Amino acid sequence: MINITTIQNGFIMREQLYYFTDEITIVSESQCDVPTDRGVILLDLSCTINNALYDNINLFVNALTETI
Amino acid sequence: MDNSGFNAVFSSGGGGSSSSGVQSVTGLNTDNTDPQNPIIEISVDGTTITGDGTSANPIVANNNPRTLASVNGLNLTGTAYQISASVLIPSGTIVTNNSIYIRNLLTKTTGSTSSNARIYINTSNSLTGATQLAFSQTMNSTNFIQRFERNYFFDGTNLFAYAPTGTGATDLITGTITLVPFNPNIDNYLLFAVANSTTTPDNLGQKRVIVQIYD
Numbered sequence: 209m210i211n212i213t214t215i216q217n218g219f220i221m222r223e224q225l226y227y228f229t230d231e232i233t234i235v236s237e238s239q240c241d242v243p244t245d246r247g248v249i250l251l252d253l254s255c256t257i258n259n260a261l262y263d264n265i266n267l268f269v270n271a272l273t274e275t276i
Numbered sequence: 277m278d279n280s281g282f283n284a285v286f287s288s289g290g291g292g293s294s295s296s297g298v299q300s301v302t303g304l305n306t307d308n309t310d311p312q313n314p315i316i317e318i319s320v321d322g323t324t325i326t327g328d329g330t331s332a333n334p335i336v337a338n339n340n341p342r343t344l345a346s347v348n349g350l351n352l353t354g355t356a357y358q359i360s361a362s363v364l365i366p367s368g369t370i371v372t373n374n375s376i377y378i379r380n381l382l383t384k385t386t387g388s389t390s391s392n393a394r395i396y397i398n399t400s401n402s403l404t405g406a407t408q409l410a411f412s413q414t415m416n417s418t419n420f421i422q423r424f425e426r427n428y429f430f431d432g433t434n435l436f437a438y439a440p441t442g443t444g445a446t447d448l449i450t451g452t453i454t455l456v457p458f459n460p461n462i463d464n465y466l467l468f469a470v471a472n473s474t475t476t477p478d479n480l481g482q483k484r485v486i487v488q489i490y491d
Binding site: 250252 | 355396405406409441454456
C-alpha cells in the first residue's frame with residue numbers, strides 16, 4: 209500500500225515530491241488522474257493519504273488537495 | 277584435420293530444405309578447442325552474420341532494433357482502468373539516446389459504448405502511482421479495432437512523451453511534449469491499461485503489445 213503525504217500544493221509519494229499543475233480529474237469510482245510536474249499520475253483508493261484510507265473517490269480527492 | 281572453410285548446411289523442416297532456422301555455419305570451433313578455426317559465418321532465418329571470430333572482429337548480429345517484448349494482453353470488462361498487459365524494462369536496459377517504440381493492437385469482441393486504452397510507466401507492476409505515457413483514440417460502439425503506437429526518446433533523465441493525455445492512435449502528427457522522469461538504473465514496468473464506459477459487455481484489450489528498443 210502506498211501512503212501519500214500531503215504538502216503545500218502537492219504531495220510526497222515513494223520519497224518523491226510531486227507538485228500539482230492542474231485540476232484533478234476523477235476517471236472512475238476508484239481512480240483519479242493527478243496532473244503534476246512529474247506527469248499525470250493515476251491514484252486510486254488503495255492509497256492512504258496521511259495514513260488515512262478512503263472509500264469514496266471524492267473524499268479522496270478532497271483530502272489530497274486540502275493543502276492547495 | 278583442416279576444417280577451414282567448412283560449411284555445414286542445415287535443414288530446419290521435416291524433409292527438404294527450408295528458408296527458416298539455421299541454414300549454415302562456416303567454421304567448426306563451437307567450444308573454443310580449436311581457436312585456429314573459429315566460426316566466421318552463420319546464416320539464420322535468411323540473415324547472414326560474419327566476422328573473423330576474433331575479439332577484434334567478432335561475429336555480431338545486427339541488434340538494432342531489439343525486441344524487448346511481444347505479449348498478448350487480456351480483454352477486460354469494467355469501468356476502472358485495469359492492466360491488460362505489462363512489460364518489464366529491466367534495470368540497465370535503456371541508455372541515453374535510446375528510443376522505445378511501442379505498437380499495440382487494441383481490439384474488442386463485443387460492446388455497446390466507448391472504450392479506451394492508456395500506456396503507463398511505473399516502478400512496480402501496478403497502476404497505482406503510475407505515470408501516464410499515452411492515451412488511445414476512444415473506440416465507440418462500432419469501432420472494435422485500433423493500431424495504437426508511440427515512440428519515446430530518452431535523454432538520460434527524461435522520456436520525451438508525445439501528448440500523454442491527448443487522445444490519438446499514433447504520434448505520426450505533431451503534438452505537445454511532456455518530459456517524464458525515468459530512472460534506467462531500476463526496474464520499470466510499461467503498463468498497458470484499458471477501461472470501458474459501461475461495466476458490460478464492452479471488453480477492450482491490448483491484444484498484441486510489441487516493445488522495441490532502438491540505439
